[in-house]
Amino acid sequence: MSLSVKDLTYIYEQGTAMSVNALNHISLEIPDGQFIGLVGHTGSGKSTFVQTLNGLLKPTSGKIYWNGQDIHEENYDKKLLRAAVGLVFQYPEHQLFETDVITDVMFGPKNLGLSETECRDRAKEALLSVGLDERCWTKSPFDLSGGQKRRAAIAGVLAMKPEILILDEPTAGLDPKGRDEILNMVRGMKERLKMTIILVSHSMDDVAEYADRIIVMNAGEIMMDGTPAEVFTHSSELEEIGLSAPQMVYILQYLKENGLPVETDRLTVEEACSEILRVCRDAGY
Amino acid sequence: MNLMVKARGLIHDYVSRDEDGNIEGKIRAIDGVDLDIRPGQFIAVLGHNGSGKSTLAKHLNALLNPTEGTVLIDGKDTTDESELWNIRQEAGMIFQNPDNQIIGQIVEEDVGFGPENIGVPTKEIWERVEESLRAVGMYKYRSKSPNRLSGGQKQRVSIAGVIAMHPKCIIMDEPTAMLDPSGRKEVIRAARALNDVEKITIILITHYMEEAIYADRVFVMDHGRIALSGTPREVFSNVEKMQELHLDVPYVTLLAHQLGRSGLKLPEGILNKEELKEALQSAVPSAFIGE
Numbered sequence: 212m213s214l215s216v217k218d219l220t221y222i223y224e225q226g227t228a229m230s231v232n233a234l235n236h237i238s239l240e241i242p243d244g245q246f247i248g249l250v251g252h253t254g255s256g257k258s259t260f261v262q263t264l265n266g267l268l269k270p271t272s273g274k275i276y277w278n279g280q281d282i283h284e285e286n287y288d289k290k291l292l293r294a295a296v297g298l299v300f301q302y303p304e305h306q307l308f309e310t311d312v313i314t315d316v317m318f319g320p321k322n323l324g325l326s327e328t329e330c331r332d333r334a335k336e337a338l339l340s341v342g343l344d345e346r347c348w349t350k351s352p353f354d355l356s357g358g359q360k361r362r363a364a365i366a367g368v369l370a371m372k373p374e375i376l377i378l379d380e381p382t383a384g385l386d387p388k389g390r391d392e393i394l395n396m397v398r399g400m401k402e403r404l405k406m407t408i409i410l411v412s413h414s415m416d417d418v419a420e421y422a423d424r425i426i427v428m429n430a431g432e433i434m435m436d437g438t439p440a441e442v443f444t445h446s447s448e449l450e451e452i453g454l455s456a457p458q459m460v461y462i463l464q465y466l467k468e469n470g471l472p473v474e475t476d477r478l479t480v481e482e483a484c485s486e487i488l489r490v491c492r493d494a495g496y
Numbered sequence: 497m498n499l500m501v502k503a504r505g506l507i508h509d510y511v512s513r514d515e516d517g518n519i520e521g522k523i524r525a526i527d528g529v530d531l532d533i534r535p536g537q538f539i540a541v542l543g544h545n546g547s548g549k550s551t552l553a554k555h556l557n558a559l560l561n562p563t564e565g566t567v568l569i570d571g572k573d574t575t576d577e578s579e580l581w582n583i584r585q586e587a588g589m590i591f592q593n594p595d596n597q598i599i600g601q602i603v604e605e606d607v608g609f610g611p612e613n614i615g616v617p618t619k620e621i622w623e624r625v626e627e628s629l630r631a632v633g634m635y636k637y638r639s640k641s642p643n644r645l646s647g648g649q650k651q652r653v654s655i656a657g658v659i660a661m662h663p664k665c666i667i668m669d670e671p672t673a674m675l676d677p678s679g680r681k682e683v684i685r686a687a688r689a690l691n692d693v694e695k696i697t698i699i700l701i702t703h704y705m706e707e708a709i710y711a712d713r714v715f716v717m718d719h720g721r722i723a724l725s726g727t728p729r730e731v732f733s734n735v736e737k738m739q740e741l742h743l744d745v746p747y748v749t750l751l752a753h754q755l756g757r758s759g760l761k762l763p764e765g766i767l768n769k770e771e772l773k774e775a776l777q778s779a780v781p782s783a784f785i786g787e
Contacts, residue, residue, distance in 0.1 A: 253646050253676045357545045384592065384673045386544040386703050388742035413676045416747065453678040458706075458747040465769040470784040471776065480747060484754045487776070491760065494783035 214241040214264065214296070214375060214407075219273035221259055221431075233259040235431040236273070241375070246401055246408045248418030248439070251428035252453035257411050258301075260428065261377045264409075265296035294323055297373030301380050303364035307352040312363050313338065315352050319371045330370075337369035340400055342392070358389040362396070369400070376400070377409040382417065394421055419443060419457040419478035427454070440476045459483040498571035500665050500697045501533035501556060505565035508551050508720075525551040527720035528565075533699065533713075535570075535664065538691045540708035540728075541701045543717030544742035549701045552717065553669045556699065557587040570664060585614060588658030590668040594650035603645075603653055604629065604638040610661045621660075628656040631694065632686040648679025652686050659690065665697040666690065672704065680704070705732070705746045709767045716741060733765035748772055 221234040233256045241247065251257045262268040263275060266282050266289045275282050282292050300306070309315035316334035325333070338348060341362040347355065352363055361381065368376065378397065382390040394410075398421055401408050412418050418425055418439065425442040427435040429452040435442050443449070446456035446464070455461075463475040463483055473490050477483045508526040511519055525548045533539055543549045554560040555567050558574040569587050572579040591597055600606025607625045616624065629635040632652040642650055651671055658666055668687065672680040684707050690696045700707065708714050714731040716724040718741050724731050732738070732745040735753045744750070752766040752775065762775045777784055 253679065384670070384703075386742055387705075387744040389545055415677075453676065455677050459751070462748055462751065462769045462772065466773055466776070469773050470786050471773075472783075472785060480751050480754060483751055484758065487751075487755060488758055488760075491780045491783045494780060496760075496780045496783065 213243060213278065215239075215276040215279075216241075216264075217274045217276070219260075219263060219275065220271050221256075221263060221268060222271045223259075225271060233431050234263070234270070237431075237433055239426070239433065239436075241407060241409070243374075243407055244401075244405060245424050246398070246422050247410065248422030248425045249409055249411045249428065250413070250415065250418060250425065250454060255428040255452075256431040257428050258379060259431075261298060261379060261409065261411060264375075264377065265293050265298050267293075267298070290323065294319075294371040295373055296375045297368040297371055297377065299365050299368050299376070299378045299381060301383060303368075303381075304352075304357070304360035306367075307360060307364055310351060311349050312343065312352050312355070313348040315363065316366045316370050319367055323371065333370045333372065334366070337366040338363070340369060340403070341366045341396055358385055358392065361385070361389075361393065365393075365396075373406065375407040375409065377411070379411045380413065381410070382412070382414070390417070397421070415443070415449075415455055416457045416459075416479075419459075427452075439478055443478055444476055463487075497535060499532050499568070500535045500537070500570060501531055501699075502568040502571075503529055503531040503555070503565065505530065506552075506555065506562050506567060507564040508548075508555065508560060509563045510551075525720055526555070529720070529722055531715070531722070533665075533697060535697055536691070536695045537697055537712045538688070538710060539697070539699045540711035540714045541699065541717060542703075542705070542708060542714060542731075542743055543723075547717040547741075548720040549717050550669055551720075553589070553667050553699070553701055556665075556667050557589050558583045559589070581614070585661050586663055587665045587667060588661055588663040590651070590654055590658060590666060590671045592670045592673045594647055594654055594674070597654040597657070598642045598650060600642065602638075603634065603640050603642055606642055606653060607656045607660050610657055614661070624660040624662070625656075628659040629653075631659055631690060632656045633682075646679060647675045648682040651675065651679065651683050655683070655686055655690075659694075659696075663696065665699065667699045667701075669701045670703065671700070672702065672707065680707075684710075705744045705749075709746055716743065729765040729767060732767065735764070 216239040219234055219237040223231045223233055249257055263270050277292055307315055313334050316337055317330040320330040320333045343362055381393050425439050443456040443460050446460055449456055457478045459478055463473050467473050467475055473486050477486045506526055506529040510523045510525055512521045514520050541549050558580055561575050567574045569583045572583050598606050604625050607628055608621045611621045611624050629638055632655050634652050672683050687698050691698045709728045714728050715722050732749045735745050738745050748769055749766055752762050752772055756762045761779045766772050
């Protein structure tokens with residue numbers, strides 16, 4: 212079940228004076244089961260790109276293949292595509308609208324034409340996997356806390372049983388604990404449900420910790436594509452396009468420049484900690 | 497000189513009522529806060545979602561009134577209606593979402609909106625607009641449409657709009673939450689410059705611990721109370737306590753803390769890479785080449 216993007220271009224307001232090239236000839240393979248971090252400066256084309264992936268935006272030119280099928284071919288059933296490629300927008304809690312949580316989550320499956328029981332079962336399963344238990348199900352979504360609302364909104368997408376889950380800055384505005392909860396939940400779902408995850412994020416520290424592949428976008432193009440360790444060794448190129456490397460990279464680089472012989476491709480606090488300890492031990496400490 | 501902010505025994509209850517106006521429930525968002533902020537200080541307020549930070553912020557420019565206790569802004573009681581507009585002019589507020597705060601068709605019009613509303617003469621409005629836009633580094637965008645700006649630029653325009661009111665204090669409620677890393681840097685740089693150069697008191701509410709290390713004083717809120725307060729170094733020395741409060745400490749502080757727990761003799765509360773290097777050099781000099 213893979214997604215393949217070939218030579219994708221998207222132009223907003225084509226043919227007018229306001230025309231903007233949001234995506235420029237992007238080609239990409241997204242095989243099963245990856246956890247992808249998609250990063251880029253505001254306006255780099257990330258959000259446009261993810262909206263083309265489930266057919267919300269039709270590319271100006273280029274093709275998107277889902278399981279080998281062109282999604283913009285005539286008679287292609289976009290409904291199934293949108294169930295398979297779930298998109299969680301920024302601040303998804305603004306889209307909650309029903310009178311109680313479980314009915315809200317059932318809205319998506321209902322639109323797929325599933326039976327009431329099937330919808331309810333899917334909603335329950337989705338709510339449990341985002342960590343909202345029965346006590347919340349009959350509450351009004353507006354009585355939940357900020358973090359709970361966001362999880363309820365994500366459950367609404369999960370109830371569609373997507374194979375690819377795209378989350379556009381799912382942790383914006385959450386406190387550090389809420390952020391960790393959402394990201395750990397996403398990682399857990401990926402492992403349990405064998406989903407592919409595309410996490411759009413501004414936090415290099417988050418993608419360094421969770422993603423196994425990082426795609427860097429700039430001015431509508433893919434500028435880097437690789438493992439976190441590969442991408443984040445290019446800290447100065449990232450800065451030129453308004454991004455940064457995870458904090459650990461800068462700390463280790465600074466220590467190295469000042470005479471501590473550490474490797475600088477360690478991205479998380481734990482990795483950096485054991486690298487510094489290794490060097491200290493080598494020095495006989 | 498008056499304290500910029502003086503709160504005593506501040507309590508705030510959010511009361512929900514049914515259709516007939518009977519009280520259904522009460523949530524105590526602020527539970528006995530005493531706060532002294534001197535003019536010219538840079539203050540950071542940290543706390544998890546729901547800890548009462550934003551409610552506290554709304555008390556500082558009289559958007560909310562205390563259920564119990566008092567709040568004085570530059571000596572003026574926020575419940576005194578005759579002082580309301582003076583308080584709001586002296587204590588400006590910046591919110592999270594830049595798109596919700598901009599109303600003008602072009603940047604300089606937006607910045608001039610506040611002074612125009614309080615009857616500043618036209619010539620002076622233009623002077624204020626220019627000086628405010630220069631203070632946040634947005635002067636060259638003065639004739640642009642705000643919706644063509646990036647998030648960080650919009651947020652700086654919002655700040656200029658507040659500065660044009662000549663406030664003594666600016667309260668920023670998570671001004672960087674919706675911005676990308678470079679937008680965050682722009683806004684924090686503007687806030688620090690206003691504090692340094694113009695001596696405006698800044699009260700910054702944030703989830704980013706890295707933004708709090710520049711503050712003169714940090715307050716950490718939990719369950720409507722001030723759970724920790726002190727200099728950034730004092731507050732961030734309590735790594736475990738901060739984690740209990742659902743918060744982080746800056747990454748470098750956490751790294752130093754973990755190295756310390758693994759046996760290296762490093763002080764707590766290291767706030768930047770330079771301090772970490774020095775601490776490592778004195779703890780393990782032999783690990784450094786050329787030592």
